[in-house]
Amino acid sequence: xxxxxxxxxxxxxxxxxxxxxxxxxxxxxxxxxxxxxxxxxxxxxxxxxxxxxxxxxxxxxxxxxxxxxxxxxxxxxxxxxxxxxxxxxxxxxxxxxxxxxxxxxxxxxxxxxxxxxxxxxxxxxxxxxxxxxxxxxxxxxxxxxxxxxxxxxxxxxxxxxxxxxxxxxxxxxxxxxxxxxxxxxxxxxxxxxxxxxxxxxxxxxxxxx
Amino acid sequence: xxxxxxxxxxxxxxxxxxxxxxxxxxxxxxxxxxxxxxxxxxxxxxxxxxxxxxxxxxxxxxxxxxxxxxxxxxxxxxxxxxxxxxxxxxxxxxxxxxxxxxxxxxxxxxxxxxxxxxxxxxxxxxxxxxxxxxxxxxxxxxxxxxxxxxxxxxxxxxxxxxxxxxxxxxxxxxxxxxxxxxxxxxxxxxxxxxxxxxxxxxxxxxxxxxxxxxxxxxxxxxxxxxxxxxxxxxxxxxxxxxxxxxxxxxxxxxxxxxxxxxxxxxxxxxxxxxxxxxxxxxxxxxxxxxxxxxxxxxxxxxxxxxxxxxxxxxxxxxxxxxxxxxxxxxxxxxxx
Numbered sequence: 001x002x003x004x005x006x007x008x009x010x011x012x013x014x015x016x017x018x019x020x021x022x023x024x025x026x027x028x029x030x031x032x033x034x035x036x037x038x039x040x041x042x043x044x045x046x047x048x049x050x051x052x053x054x055x056x057x058x059x060x061x062x063x064x065x066x067x068x069x070x071x072x073x074x075x076x077x078x079x080x081x082x083x084x085x086x087x088x089x090x091x092x093x094x095x096x097x098x099x100x101x102x103x104x105x106x107x108x109x110x111x112x113x114x115x116x117x118x119x120x121x122x123x124x125x126x127x128x129x130x131x132x133x134x135x136x137x138x139x140x141x142x143x144x145x146x147x148x149x150x151x152x153x154x155x156x157x158x159x160x161x162x163x164x165x166x167x168x169x170x171x172x173x174x175x176x177x178x179x180x181x182x183x184x185x186x187x188x189x190x191x192x193x194x195x196x197x198x199x200x201x202x203x204x205x206x207x208x209x
Numbered sequence: 210x211x212x213x214x215x216x217x218x219x220x221x222x223x224x225x226x227x228x229x230x231x232x233x234x235x236x237x238x239x240x241x242x243x244x245x246x247x248x249x250x251x252x253x254x255x256x257x258x259x260x261x262x263x264x265x266x267x268x269x270x271x272x273x274x275x276x277x278x279x280x281x282x283x284x285x286x287x288x289x290x291x292x293x294x295x296x297x298x299x300x301x302x303x304x305x306x307x308x309x310x311x312x313x314x315x316x317x318x319x320x321x322x323x324x325x326x327x328x329x330x331x332x333x334x335x336x337x338x339x340x341x342x343x344x345x346x347x348x349x350x351x352x353x354x355x356x357x358x359x360x361x362x363x364x365x366x367x368x369x370x371x372x373x374x375x376x377x378x379x380x381x382x383x384x385x386x387x388x389x390x391x392x393x394x395x396x397x398x399x400x401x402x403x404x405x406x407x408x409x410x411x412x413x414x415x416x417x418x419x420x421x422x423x424x425x426x427x428x429x430x431x432x433x434x435x436x437x438x439x440x441x442x443x444x445x446x447x448x449x450x451x452x453x454x455x456x457x458x459x460x461x462x463x464x465x466x467x468x469x470x471x472x473x474x475x476x477x478x479x480x481x482x483x484x485x486x487x488x489x490x491x492x493x494x495x496x497x498x499x500x501x502x503x504x505x506x507x508x509x510x511x512x513x514x515x516x517x518x519x520x521x522x523x524x525x526x527x528x529x530x531x532x533x534x535x536x537x538x539x540x541x542x543x544x545x
């Protein structure tokens with residue numbers, strides 16, 4: 001099942017045009033109500049509905065208008081602001097992990113899910129000996145990433161968190177950028193950063209009543 | 210044995226097997242068509258184009274736990290789905306399906322058997338079919354009342370109201386074509402329209418045709434008239450407490466009824482299995498039935514439900530008067 005994953009961009013390309021309908025008032029009694037029914041029955045308004053669904057069916061079948069993303073095989077791009085399973089970043093020059101063991105993330109965590117232990121190594125530098133996040137408790141609020149002074153803990157895009165073992169996500173080494181992937185490590189755009197295609201995806205809200 | 214008796218038995222077996230298989234296939238087609246009309250894919254993962262989804266659903270229905278609620282009337286509860294399925298198939302026995310066909314002599318055992326176009330050519334065919342479909346009302350009605358569930362009761366109340374009301378419209382709308390043809394036998398209907406597309410009764414009786422279709426939708430419990438089991442209002446109506454194969458039998462019955470109504474519309478109004486130009490009769494009938502079946506799915510994808518009071522309003526204040534006016538006009542024209 002592990003085929004190549006295709007990323008599709010399903011945001012609408014054409015401009016949205018909202019039209020106001022002139023509906024008037026619904027007749028409440030006798031003769032006007034009857035006139036409305038007769039008018040609607042004869043004017044073929046019901047056929048308009050049939051025509052729309054048929055058109056959509058032809059579009060779907062022959063003109064590639066399907067809106068389905070074949071999920072496990074195709075995935076939608078997710079926004080840089082998305083908060084999923086955390087990533088631990090490395091320093092680009094030395095490859096050492098960025099975490100300095102200050103403990104701010106553990107302190108600020110409102111669901112108390114980060115646990116860390118630190119000690120002094122032989123150079124009297126602080127090193128992180130244990131670091132786990134309990135993803136059964138984590139609410140993905142993003143405070144840990146916001147408070148981190150070294151941009152060491154950030155939120156990544158791994159949202160598929162179904163697993164037999166919760167531990168397969170939560171250890172420091174699992175979240176840390178693999179050393180051979182250091183070149184591909186992306187800098188966290190930070191909170192408040194916008195999606196790359198934000199301008200294209202923006203829509204006018206139909207609130208001009 | 211008599212060649213006709215053997216042929217009739219073959220036809221019975223074929224109709225039973227094919228229609229119950231078609232009920233499964235109908236669910237697949239319905240899901241696919243609805244999906245395409247909503248820009249989705251429908252079942253796509255089990256087998257090629259999701260075709261084996263039918264088998265998967267069948268296995269699921271067969272192996273599901275059969276639950277009978279504690280306070281239900283167990284006898285009636287288990288009888289009701291049988292009534293729905295049985296009446297649907299009995300109704301099919303008096304419907305002409307394909308032209309009469311003689312099995313070639315070269316085949317062993319059944320060679321030379323005459324497979325009739327209709328299993329039982331009762332001379333009151335239309336009455337029999339409509340009567341059987343009306344008797345199918347007891348399925349949902351008893352099911353809803355036997356299951357000791359308030360949604361079931363509501364569903365069966367709606368069943369009684371909807372089926373009884375629309376029975377009137379079906380009967381009255383078919384009455385006008387009966388007056389034109391002068392017979393109740395469906396074979397006579399078919400034979401009266403063998404002169405190509407121009408001789409179809411739909412041109413003489415367009416209003417009766419539309420009324421029959423509308424009433425047919427209501428009697429087969431299709432959207433926009435599927436109030437019997439409208440999920441948003443009454444959970445699942447009369448099938449709320451059913452599971453597994455009993456639930457499946459209701460749906461085999463419902464789909465068989467959809468086919469019956471489609472075939473009836475084709476035979477009574479659209480020339481039955483008469484040849485159209487170079488298209489042979491059996492294919493023509495198949496195409497017509499397919500179109501009417503597709504129409505049911507198409508309408509389901511396009512139009513919203515209506516409320517029970519709107520349903521009654523439509524039946525008694527619009528459709529029934531129209532049907533009566535249609536009969537009066539037809540009567541005057543036939544007399545002249």
